[in-house]
Every structure is written in structure tokens, then in C-alpha cells.
Amino acid sequence: MMKQFFCLLLAVLLLAGCISSRQSGTAYGPGWSAVHADGRNSDCAPFNGPGKITPAWQRKFDGRINLGATTSRDGKVFVTTSGKGCHLYALDARTGETLWCTEEVNRFAVASSALLDREGHIYLADNEAMHAFDGKGALLWETPITGFPLSAQFTQTGRLIFITHIGKVYVLDRKTGQPLIGGWDLSPGNMPDAGFDPVACMKGTEACPCANTLAFDQQNGRFYFTYWKPGTASAALRAMQYTEQPVPTVTMVWENSALPGGSASSPDIAANGSRVYVNDNAGFLYALDAGTGHIIWKYEIGFEPGGSQSTSPDGYIMPAGANGARLLCIKDLGAHAELVWQCDSLHNRGVATQAGGKLAYCTVASGRGRFQNDLVVVNVLTGEILDREPLPGVTIFTVGTTLGPEGNIYVPSFNGALFAFRPD
Template sequence: MAASLVASTQQAATRPVGHLENLSAYGPGWSTAHADARNSDYSPVRGAKNLTQAWKRSFPGSIYLGATNDAAGRVYVTTNGTGCHLHALDMATGNTVWCSGEVDERAIASSALLDREGHVYLADGEAMHAFDADGSVRWETPIVGTPLSAQFTPAGNLIFITHIGRVYVLDRATGQPILPPVELIPGAPDNDDTRACMRGTAECPAANTLAVDLATGRFFFTFWDKGAPSAGIRAMQLDEGAAPAIRPLWTVESLPGGSATSPDLSVDGSRVYVGDNEGGIHALATATGDRIWSHSTGYAAGGSPSLSPEGLIMPSGGGDGALMAIRDMGDRAQQVWKKDGLTNRGIPTQAAGGVAYATVSTALGNDLVVVDTATGAELDRERIPGLSIFSVGTTVGPDGTVLVPTITGDLFAFRPAQG
């Protein structure tokens, strides 16, 4: 996997531990699609080892991504059925607090992004929308293409890439552009068929959520350039000073078959992890794009991996892939454990305390299992009722509630069991 450097390859900056994260625009809780700016799919909340189902909500149509949540006890989920496409729910009961029909059905491609003031940001196929905590619209900014979830920048602006390859940076207070959109494929027309984005194939050039390094302003995303033989991963630098600009850093075009995984950043910002559609997971140096190691899982992941602060990686499910964990050992990856009896049907989510939550197949459908991340030992198992097929992004609330959405439009909440 060769890296083509377009700009300087300075070493990763020294990072003030926790400082920028504490000052960032992200709200407390699971406030973006993959938990944080790094796309870790990891919760710092100490995870419960024993759960019990609290409630279930069924929505018309489908759910494609995990539900975000905030410290005020609200859960936000996007759907593509008739009526509202953005739903705000009470985490304690699952009851609707408000819902909005201001966004169209292509809002299903994103999870709602939540800031520390309680505002909600969500794009559809026409615009980026900002909402107050009561669901009223604050502003709307027209866009071209459909993003697959947004992030915040180090300065607290919104940044996102639409599926046709347009990069936007907007002031989160007003929606005004901080700089003109960057067209990665100049003149690319908006194609409203985003189904190819589920697998990250050539028909959807920017199919995943970008990862942002809040210490340096670098951001990373998968991209299938026009006419390229395979997808790749790109790094760019965002400058938010007096003359805001985006400049390219490096490009690696070696993700065969495309990629259905959003890139993950290590805690220290020195490594970015990304998967391809032929069963590979790769670790690259964020400063240069140089490959550090590649590891084969034996199947193509159908979503992003979960990455703990200690470097434990749990790939998403795909086909008949077994639930597993691998660890970044520095110059190589090492399989820590693999459970052939647990077929992975979703995005496993790790939480503090050495636990993970995963959807696994059974003869009757799917179950939610709680596993010990050190050994893979099963600690608890809860039935997911009905025809769930697979889950699409398990998330964790501030109180330890585990939220499991399914492709069939159901959202289940499991809370820590008493005793």
C-alpha cells in the first residue's frame, strides 16, 4: 500500500491529554455517529455486564445508523419511512419528545450530531439543518449531495463530506460557510441513489463518516476517485485562522472493493485504521499515510470497527464473520480472541470496564450479547425480538443504557439490570 504525499509529512503533534476534548463542541453522551471525532465506537461510560430490555420502538421504513444521545436524557434516531425522519425520544421510556419532517428521507444516511449547548445538526439530500432542543429550526444551508454524518472541527464549526465528494465547513451558529465547498470530483452531479453508500463502492465516492483530529485539524476519510481502480483513504488539513483553507496531505488508493468502514483514529492521533471490502483492516501513519500493518479478518466488514483507547479493535459483522477482537501490537496486529459460535450481525461497541455489546445471530433471529473484551467470554445474553436481520450501530447512553437499532426499523433499549 503506497502513499502519495501531496504536502509535508510532519510528525504527529504532541497532544494535551483530554484538554481539547473537554473544550470541544461535542455534547456529553454519544453525540455523533461513531461516538466522537475519532469514530471510536467506544463509550467512556462504565459498561454494565448484565442488561434487561427497557423498551422498544418501531418506525416505518428502516434505520441505517446508530442513535445518538445526550446528557438531558434524549435519544435521536433517523428513519426513511413516511412522516417524520428525525425523532427525539425520552431515553427512560422511548416515548416521542418531538419529531421533525423538516428533513427528507435521505436524512437516514446520517446520525444526528449534538453540540454542548443542546443543538441538533442533521443533513438530508437538500440542506444541512440545525435545530434547537425543542425541535424548532435554527437555520438551513443548501448543500449538493448527501453527507454520511457530520463532525465538529477544532474551532467548533461543522465539517462534512457529501456522498459525491463535496467538503463543507459551516459556522455552527449561523450555517454560513467558513470557506467555499471543496469539490473532490469537480462538477460531479448529485445522484440521489445512495444505496451504493452502504458498501462504499465506486457509485458512492464518499461513503463514510470522516474522522477529525481535534489537536491538529487533520481529517481523514475514505474516497473512491473517479476512474480509480479501488477506493482509498485521504488526509487533509483544515486551517481555521484568518484565512480558512483546506489543503491535501496524502492519498492512499488501496482499499480493494471499496470500504464500508469509517476511519478510526488512535487516541494519540498517530494512527488511522480503516477496512476494505475484501476482509482487510489496515493501520496507517497519520502523518504520512505509510502502512504500518495489515490484518485479514476473513470477511468484508459491513460497518466501522470499535477501537478502545488501549488499541483493541473489534471489527463489524459481515456475512458469516465471527465476533473477534484484534490488538494493535505496534508493528503488527494480533488476534486476541475469536468466537466461531458467535456470528457477528452488527457493529460491536466497547465500553469502559472491559465489556462490549454485540448483535449475534441465533436460530430464531438475533441476540444482544455482552462479552468480556479481554477473553471474549459471554457475560449476558438478551433476546432481540422479531425479524431484526442485523443491527446498524449499537450506542451507549450516559446512564449505561444500550441502544440497538435494526435495519428493519426497530430501536431497542437495554438498561443495566438491578442487583
């Protein structure tokens, strides 16, 4: 019996592909419960992924899908859309059928992915309020806000934290919606208009000052985000500290104004918490010291990524795609980064996602026709293609590949399609 126990324990450890101690014991639900998988924004699944896949089902929604789906341990897939009627859907992971949907959030909810806690509750904002739902879609509470966030995270104390696109920081009690911090201004007296410029928010420019999801370190309560302060020449990466005693407070730790052209890609924290990765809109990826904000290295990827990079616990980084982007992988070697491989024949059309087993799931141009794409499974260490599956129809580009705890892979396209693949 003891031998069987240790074998089981070893199997669990081997499957924990992208999991980090900096995420354990928190409010996050198991699996892919946040927009970028976890509080670190790693875009890396906490379990092994399949090397061979086959289509499972597909759906087409009215309107757009802007971000990847999130998944729960009880077999639900959550997706937000801009179409008429429902803007938050809960789907059956096995079939893609709608289990429930809600009109309680408006079309601005498409700017966020649903955030799931360990009790199975769902948190999603639009441009009017943050909302909480139970696992069956019933509204638990809603709290008015100004502006809209691009997804939320949990604090080290289990609170809900988010920043709206105009730079207002909120911390709410996730059980009641009661504000602990109710719209703290990043630039007091100099806040931009709360209007929405879709192009600015897609690129993280001055008209949409905070155009991404904050990354939160569960070990020390520090969070990181990009912010284009009104009246300044470029966007910056900021680090702030959240504390609850004696009263809930957020304070500035450091700021590095080194992001020319802005950034719409969310920062992500290294697995050991020592550094933060972020892109600019001039074709560079940065690693910054998490304690000081000093640039450790700067690597030219040669294009403006269309989303956030995927980062494994051992420092393999795969940037998101954009027009003219090549599929590539770089490695953080400490004081500098090096190219691991680059495939010029694979044009990256989405957000790469890594999983345990040194596998990545990426969307690339198919070659069949304009705006048609394939999902490829690649070896992170070599770039070898292990499997390739078409995404039927015109998909333009995809917006965030996610993995469910049941082993499925979910690939949404900007024009409202959602494809599910299962292990073959």
C-alpha cells in the same frame, strides 16, 4: 473534605473508559454525541458499561434505520428513519416515548445520525440542506448543499464539517449556518452525478465516492476519510488539513490508494492520534501512519465488515459484522496486530461497541430463526459472554449500538426497530 474530593476525582478517572484528551474541550456534547461516539469515530463509550442488562423498552418505526442513535445529557435519544412523515425523532431515554419529531428533513436524513453540540443543538442533513435544531426541535437554520453527507463532525474551532457522498467538502458556522467553505470539490471538473445508488453507498464503491463519516483530530485540525476518485481503480484513504487563518482552507496532506473494492466503513483515529484504522472490501483491516499515510500493518479479518470497527484507547479492535462474519477481537501491538480471541459459534450481525470496564456490546445470530438476533455482553479480553438478551422478532441485522450517559444501551435494526436495555 479534601480526602472526599480526591476519592471523587479517582472515581471519575476510573469511569472514563474510552475518553481521550483529543476530544476534551471541543464543541461535542457529553456522551454519545456523534454517529461513532466522537470525532475520532472510536465507537467506544466514554464511561463504564453494565455487565448485566435487561430490556427497558422498544419501538418500531416506519421505514429503515441506517445508523445508530445519538444521546444527550438531558435524557434524549435521537434516531433518524426513512419512513413517511418525521425523519428525525427525539425520544425519552426512560420510556422511548416521542418527545418531538420533525419533517424539516427528508428521507435522505436516514443516511446520517444527529450530531449534538455542548449547547444541546442538533445538526442533521438530507440531500438538500444541512439543518440545525434547538433542544425542543425548533429549526434554527438551514443551508443548501449538493449531495448528502453520511453524518457530520466538528472542527477544532467548533465549526461544522462534512463531506457529501459525491465529494464536496463543507465547513459551516454552527451558530448561523453561514458557509466558511461552501462545497469544495475533491475532484474539480470530475465530479460524479449527484444521484443516489443505495448499494454503492452501502459498500463505498465508485458510484458513491464518499460513503462514510470523516474522522477529525481535534488536536491538529487534520481529518481522514475514504474516497473513490472518479476514474481510478480503487478507493483511497485521504488525510486533509483544516485551517481558519488567514482564511478557512482545506488542503491535501496525503493519500493512500490501498482499499480494493472500496470501503463503506468510516476510518477511526487512535487515541494518541498516531495512526488511523480503516477497512477495505477485500477482508482486511489496516493501520496507517497518521502523519505519512504509510501502512503500518495489514490484518486479514476474512470478511467485508458491514460497518465501522470499535477501537479502545489501548488498541483493542472489534470489527463490525456481515454475512459469514465471526465475532472477534484483535489487538494493535505497534508494528503488527494479533488475534486476541475469535468465537466461530457467534455470527456477528452488527456494529460492536466497547465501553469502559473492558466490555463490548455485540449483536449475534440467535439460532432461533433466520434473521433473528441477540445482544450479547462480552469481555473484551477473553470473549467470555457475560449476558445474552434476545432482540424480539425479525431484526435482520443491527446498524450501530450506542450507550447513553444514563447507562442504557440502544440497539436499532435495519428494518426500523429500536431496542433499549438498562443495567440489571
